[in-house]
Amino acid sequence: MIMSDLNPNTTLTLNDGNLIPQIGFGVFEITDKNLCEKSVKVALDEGYRHIDTAIVYNNEEFVGNAIKNSSVDRSEIFITTKYFPDNVDKARKELQISLDKLKTDYIDLFLVHWPVGDYLKTWESFQDLQKEGLCKSIGVSNFTIKRFEKDFFAKFNRSPAVNQIELHLFNQERELGEYCSNKGIILEAYSPLARAQKFSNHILKSIAKSVEKSPAQVMIRYLLQKGIVVIPKSKKPKRIKENIQVFDFNLDDEIIKRLDALNEGYISLGWTPPDFY
Numbered sequence: 093m094i095m096s097d098l099n100p101n102t103t104l105t106l107n108d109g110n111l112i113p114q115i116g117f118g119v120f121e122i123t124d125k126n127l128c129e130k131s132v133k134v135a136l137d138e139g140y141r142h143i144d145t146a147i148v149y150n151n152e153e154f155v156g157n158a159i160k161n162s163s164v165d166r167s168e169i170f171i172t173t174k175y176f177p178d179n180v181d182k183a184r185k186e187l188q189i190s191l192d193k194l195k196t197d198y199i200d201l202f203l204v205h206w207p208v209g210d211y212l213k214t215w216e217s218f219q220d221l222q223k224e225g226l227c228k229s230i231g232v233s234n235f236t237i238k239r240f241e242k243d244f245f246a247k248f249n250r251s252p253a254v255n256q257i258e259l260h261l262f263n264q265e266r267e268l269g270e271y272c273s274n275k276g277i278i279l280e281a282y283s284p285l286a287r288a289q290k291f292s293n294h295i296l297k298s299i300a301k302s303v304e305k306s307p308a309q310v311m312i313r314y315l316l317q318k319g320i321v322v323i324p325k326s327k328k329p330k331r332i333k334e335n336i337q338v339f340d341f342n343l344d345d346e347i348i349k350r351l352d353a354l355n356e357g358y359i360s361l362g363w364t365p366p367d368f369y
């Protein structure tokens with residue numbers, strides 16, 4: 093899918109009927125209270141309406157403070173948090189703590205952070221929590237085709253709303269993307285800037301120059317045009333702003349083809365659990 097008619101408020105429809113803003117602000121590794129509160133404030137001021145946090149990021153409380161102190165109504169902000177499964181199912185208890193920290197009575201999207209521990213049992217709890225309205229949508233993160241086929245769909249019929257994975261120009265995950273699309277699962281791109289490790293690629297640089305944008309803006313726009321949810325992170329106000337200024341230009345078919353060719357399976361985060369498959 094190539095989308096060109098995009099704006100900061102563009103949403104995608106999840107398989108449960110809820111809407112997810114296509115651009116979001118990630119807060120991984122922003123653990124300092126003041127910096128996190130300030131970064132989320134800048135993001136909201138600049139027009140982001142989707143914040144992506146996780147229990148293990150240790151900043152839900154700061155995200156909650158920033159949202160509470162903001163002039164933007166809670167109902168206009170899409171909040172994602174993630175639960176890291178354990179061998180004991182604590183999803184309900186952990187969600188309640190997240191709700192308190194985020195100062196809200198519902199999460200828009202609750203994700204199984206990694207397929208570890210007793211995550212299938214966790215998914216059963218997630219379904220209950222969704223029915224009770226404590227989270228509007230439920231999804232997964234870091235799921236491979238093998239994981240879906242061997243475990244998840246052997247037990248459950250209904251697809252998760254999203255699969256949040258490392259996805260960017262240099263790791264395009266086309267096969268998994270097609271699989272998710274066929275299953276009605278929206279793809280969310282984490283580390284969409286390849287964690288700033290690929291900005292010096294000369295093809296990316298020359299395309300960025302030709303459209304008078306930064307390499308970061310081209311990386312974000314490429315994913316938006318592919319119909320993918322994108323959640324770049326920055327702790328610098330100038331970059332937070334830059335990363336949402338991606339709606340005043342378009343990448344044409346020829347440029348998209350050249351960017352498609354940059355796919356090389358490059359992984360920037362480089363962490364996986366021991367029994368990952």
Ligand SMILES: NC(=O)c1ccc[n+]([C@@H]2O[C@H](COP(=O)([O-])OP(=O)(O)OC[C@H]3O[C@@H](n4cnc5c(N)ncnc54)[C@H](OP(=O)(O)O)[C@@H]3O)[C@@H](O)[C@H]2O)c1
Nearest residue numbers: 118119120144282283284285286287288308324325326327
């Ligand atoms: N589900 C998961 O397992 C998972 C894993 C990883 C990430 N995530 C989510 O995805 C979000 C984004 O991923 P990420 O934080 O790993 O990486 P990212 O967004 O790809 O890149 C962040 C890096 O790029 C730099 N940066 C940001 N904007 C820039 C710009 N315009 N120009 C130059 N440098 C720029 C940042 O530095 P400064 O901060 O100094 O600007 C930081 O070093 C996370 O915050 C988190 O919400 C999820």
